[in-house]
Amino acid sequence: MNEKLIYLSGEDVKNLRISSRQARDAILATFRDYAVGKVVGLPKLSIDTPSSLFSSLSSSSQAYGIAATKWIAVASEKEGIGRARVNGLICVSDYTSGSPVAVLDGNSITLIRTAATSTAAANYLAPKMPESIGLVGCGLQALSHLDAFVDLYPSLRKVYLYSRSRGSAESVAVAAAEKRREPIITKDSDMLVSKCDIVISTIPSAPDLESFLDARLLQSSSFVSAVDGGRSWRSDSLTSFDRLITDSLEQSGSPVDAASRPVKHIVFSEDLRHLTSGSSESSLRSKTLFAFRGFAIADLAIADLALRQARALGVGTTLPR
Known part of the structure; x- marks a missing residue:
């Protein structure tokens, strides 16, 4: 051979x-x-x-x-x-x-496919002409998502950035400015959530992590892609979402909490298979959570x-x- x-x-x-x-x-x-x-x-x-x-x-x-x-x-x-x-x-x-x-x-x-999966879902679920995006966590996934969402939505003008590392936030801010978008670095996660049409959360797991994002503050028409599975979003606020969707229902039944355990009182109703096959019901104005772990x-x-x-x-x- x-x-x-x-x-x-x-x-x-x-x-x-x-x-x-x-x-x-x-x-x-x-x-x-x-x-x-x-x-x-x-x-x-x-x-x-x-x-x-x-x-x-x-x-x-x-x-x-x-x-x-x-x-x-x-x-x-x-x-x-x-x-x-x-x-x-x-x-x-x-x-x-x-x-x-x-x-x-x-x-x-993984960097390419994760951002592409987020935009694949956003293509069906996000507001049609979003003007603002919030990146919660400013590592490599934030940069990859910035590229992908600016390509999908030329209407985006403002990029809100939240990170525990000022240096990481500044790096993403430079990338946003190079794309002629206005970067806004903030330590106020509530403000970011309330201001943005689209929010991307990419918080890695950690033993001392506490969920801190409040879905009740989102605009009535908004899209969240929780690359972290939902761990950064407060479990008691998840019921404020109108739709909860994942990449594969066979793999994930619900979002996860800060300890990466399934949130028992919330379940996903649809996945990307339903969206792409046309069997999903459309909704013009809704708060939508797309939380996913990455499907094979x-x-x-x-x-x-x-x-x-x-x-x-x-x-x-x-x-x-």
Whole structure:
């Protein structure tokens, strides 16, 4: 056997210059296929240890001709000091032969697919001409979401930023200014929630985390994408949402609290499968929560997109088995 596979590093994925629109369209197409049984995706499996959380996400698509699994580890705050807390790889196999095709850096793919998943949901759920967006948490996900939402909504003018790190907020503020949007750094999370048409929360888990965002302060027509699963939103305020939606009901039944436990008195009613298949009821004015953990088929969609572009551009390193 002389099989070879391609390796795409984080820098390789960056060099592919996958646009926000390409990523969003790939997510939407894959969830449409999932709705009619053309894509298989399994709920996330996790192993929780005292030092790290390990998770695997598996999926396959006969139409794309691949099957993929993402292996991701999230280190505790203590173990993550001085290094990246989140580390992942994606392994891709040929759908028919089962032969390994590629290994991709999981961190860079996750950044793209998470923002693309948020905008895929916003495409159906957010106000049509939003003027303000609030980013709660100003790490890499905030930058990725800023790119994706400015692309989807040119109407956005103001970018409110909330972060425990002033330096992180200032970095995102620079990126917003470069896009000719007005950045507003604030330590008042209540003000941010009340002022914004769209709110993105990306707060990482932490032993001392307390939920602090109050959904009752949101405008009557607003959209929240809780990349953190909802942990930063006060559980006692979640009933003020008119609609609660996730990426996959098979994987998640409800938002999570600050300790990442399911909120028992709140349940999701719809997921991206319903939105993309047209079986979801539209609502012109509503407070909508889209809280999600990341579903396997979204990683499959972006991995397939990255591999196709890598082959077309000659990007990546060819490795022997």
